[in-house]
Amino acid sequence: MVGLGRSRAVAFVAPALVLIGVFLVFPAFWTLYIGVTNYRLTGAAAKAPEVVGLDNYRGVLSDPAFYRSLWLTLIYVLVSAAVGQNVLGFGLAWALRGARRAIRRLIESLVLLAWVLPSSVVAFLWIAMLDRDAGTVNMLLGQSPGTAWLVQYPMTALVVFNIWRGTAFSMMLYSAALSSVPPSHLETARVVGSSTMQTLRDVVLPHIRRHALTNTLLITLWTFNDFTPFLLTAGGPDHRSEVAPVYIYNTAIVGGDMGYSGAVSLVVLLINLLLALVYLRAARAGRSS
């Protein structure tokens, strides 16, 4: 160990910790306070918010709109991330494992592109694609005026969009994970004539279990906190696609009731913290085994 003591370690970690502490952790705790006030975006309560006690929290916990947003978030996360991105990402990584390098690179770039572009741009792209009158999808289906996808099937549209958007990460992670499976094991499985499903279950899965866990939890959290649905449907029509982050935004910025949204935020933060704890525990269990 080079001569760097505890004090220097603290000095090294300090700038990052201060930034994270002041602008991430402190605001998170601040929502606790905002949640007990009647703070509003505009008007008198914007200048001098008053403490209203636990009213907001009581309101949130008896608000059907809040439970609906949680339910929609659950569907969104489970279908698009935990199943959609995970399975498609693994499938792609598995299919491309033997492909030529040029093809692999091409696919990787394309999938990565969807992941890397600004959400406001890709959201607009999808709105144009799913447009009722001139959308590409309706054009391909040969109907005009066609289906208003984002109005009639808002959740389905969001799920397909998120799968398109986020599969890249799963694919890259699984590609890296698959390279850790010893080729000799795969060869043995092939020689003894095991089917693809058997090979996946008995040979591949034990090697990539930890990666699968990491991946699932990361994409779960990202999707849980994803704000892009707002740009596609703004939670509508009639709140039918109002996932939790959109619900928070709609109460705080659109509705102007920041005190109430603070209370919602806190509940959502707690759920996140819970998920993060599960992740950290699982990661530690994976490391020690």
Added chain:
Amino acid sequence: MASTTAVGGRGGLASAADRPAMRPRRRFTFAAARSYLGIVIIVVFCLAPFYWMVVTAFRNVGYTFDTTPWPTHITLDNFRTAFSTSLGNHFGRALINSLIIGVCTTILAVAAGCFAAYAIARLDFRGKYLVLGLVLGASMFPGVALLTPLFQLFTNVHWIGGYQALIIPDISFALPLTVYTLTAFFAELPWELEEAAVVDGCTPGQAFRKVLLPLAAPGLFTTAILAFISSWNEFLLASELSNDKTQPVTVAVAQFTGSQPHQEPYTAVMAAGTIVTVPLVIMVLLLQRRIVAGLTAGGVKG
């Protein structure tokens, strides 16, 4: 199959002997055909939106709702509309803003992240895992939940409308990823070299700067790309914490006004989207391997 049965007579014995070797190959070609079909579908699925964006960006605004799948009525007017300040689009300014915010965020986040990751990877101190856990936990905060407190905080200190109101939260959002990725990279470095340099008479600072930093450069570079992308793409906070003077491209694109009144300016937005996309496409094509390495470093090794 056909070739095996076609070889009759004496060849039969040889072909029978060949069969076990042939079978996996035949299965491979079938599987390959299937996976190529899958690949083609995926390529179309991935590419179609981008293709449509570029085609629409170059299409005359009067033909916005033309559904010809190939480029028609090609014009550069949409790009002019996007940059037209007389229509109230501050796109040129927004591009500069995004660059300022992105570059500042990247430099500061990588610098702060580099120090923290060095300490975590290299030094033994109590509370190390607490720091890492805190960093990881913080990366999982939903941005939208922090919007209200940050808005209130920045209003109170009169930061709204300043670049710092956008850069500093961007740094905090990029930092968890930066620290985590860099820690994974630093853990792989040959630290014996540093000790050797110290034995040879370097100070620890010199040893780090002259011996290890060059080795760590690829990792730093990758992390910088990721930090830049995350800041370039940030929309939610910027939409509330910026004004006309400081708004980045992501916000500008969402607030476009077109050349035709009462019409969604699809073509102009597509033109702007194409411009915003170009630097990222170039980055992805040139630095794909690095980006993949950076993204998987934390996930796979962590």
